[in-house]
Amino acid sequence: MDTEFSGVVIQPSVDPTLRTSQAIAHYEVLKANVDRLNLIQISLILSDDEGNLPDLGTNSLYIWDFNFKDFDVACDTHAHDSVELLKRQGIDFERNREFDWEVDQSLSLTIAKNILRGRLCSNVDHSRGFLKKVLGRIWRLKEADWNVKIQEKYDSVNLGVPTDYLTEKNTLRLASMAGKVITIQNSDVSKMVMNGFYKFQIWMSITKPVWNGYVLPCRGSKVWIAFKYDELPFMCFRCGRIRHSQKDCSSEFKEITGADGKQAKAYGTWLKVDNEIRDGFHEGGKDARKETQMEEMEKK
Numbered sequence: 497m498d499t500e501f502s503g504v505v506i507q508p509s510v511d512p513t514l515r516t517s518q519a520i521a522h523y524e525v526l527k528a529n530v531d532r533l534n535l536i537q538i539s540l541i542l543s544d545d546e547g548n549l550p551d552l553g554t555n556s557l558y559i560w561d562f563n564f565k566d567f568d569v570a571c572d573t574h575a576h577d578s579v580e581l582l583k584r585q586g587i588d589f590e591r592n593r594e595f596d597w598e599v600d601q602s603l604s605l606t607i608a609k610n611i612l613r614g615r616l617c618s619n620v621d622h623s624r625g626f627l628k629k630v631l632g633r634i635w636r637l638k639e640a641d642w643n644v645k646i647q648e649k650y651d652s653v654n655l656g657v658p659t660d661y662l663t664e665k666n667t668l669r670l671a672s673m674a675g676k677v678i679t680i681q682n683s684d685v686s687k688m689v690m691n692g693f694y695k696f697q698i699w700m701s702i703t704k705p706v707w708n709g710y711v712l713p714c715r716g717s718k719v720w721i722a723f724k725y726d727e728l729p730f731m732c733f734r735c736g737r738i739r740h741s742q743k744d745c746s747s748e749f750k751e752i753t754g755a756d757g758k759q760a761k762a763y764g765t766w767l768k769v770d771n772e773i774r775d776g777f778h779e780g781g782k783d784a785r786k787e788t789q790m791e792e793m794e795k796k
Contacts, residue, residue, distance in 0.1 A: 674698050705750075720754045
């Protein structure tokens with residue numbers, strides 16, 4: 497049996513050649529790395545007492561390699577050189593990541609049984625009593641069964657995560673793409689569906705571009721998952737880095753590719769929670785004109 501991890505990220509503080517006298521120290525370093533990293537691959541080799549591999553009735557000999565979905569090269573700790581070596585040896589991390597998302601169909605069934613969601617659009621103001629009467633007739637709710645929250649203004653932005661993918665593991669994995677997760681509000685699926693988003697708090701690196709979204713493989717197609725941020729500090733809309741002046745940036749405006757192959761600007765004011773534009777693919781209207789004017793002013 498052979499196991500593969502993503503390299504050595506915790507270095508030993510002793511001479512690695514002193515394997516006998518420092519056996520305990522070496523074990524502690526090895527254990528620290530194993531505890532810190534996610535397992536990538538396990539290989540099983542079976543043979544008879546003479547060392548012959550099984551042929552399963554064919555002209556080939558067989559061993560078994562199993563790739564684990566717990567490792568995501570986009571957000572998990574790893575040693576770059578080790579991962580590159582594993583890529584050259586044939587491990588396709590992108591393929592593993594694409595096919596390793598949890599799908600829990602019971603979530604949709606639970607939401608369908610317990611939540612009704614609708615929107616009433618009108619050019620005139622109506623009392624809550626009138627709305628309660630109309631919606632109660634549509635949904636056939638009796639007075640005793642009424643437990644509906646009425647929002648005066650519908651202002652939530654659906655960031656794209658399908659209901660069946662709102663498992664705790666998937667939501668944590670998505671949040672980890674933006675940074676090191678501190679807290680995450682992902683236990684109430686009903687609330688996440690009603691809001692159209694879930695919240696998390698992260699440690700964000702100022703040396704890397706702000707994470708703007710992810711193309712999630714979903715039921716044979718793909719869905720763009722948009723990210724938004726509270727209290728987003730000053731950042732460059734060209735390269736996506738925080739505390740970097742756009743007018744002094746020599747980079748071209750970075751673009752992203754969406755689920756349907758379309759291109760859009762990667763960074764813009766829509767990354768802020770209080771901006772109603774979902775992402776760069778929905779850029780337009782007043783906010784887009786403001787951003788264009790700002791860019792032109794900076795050039796001057």
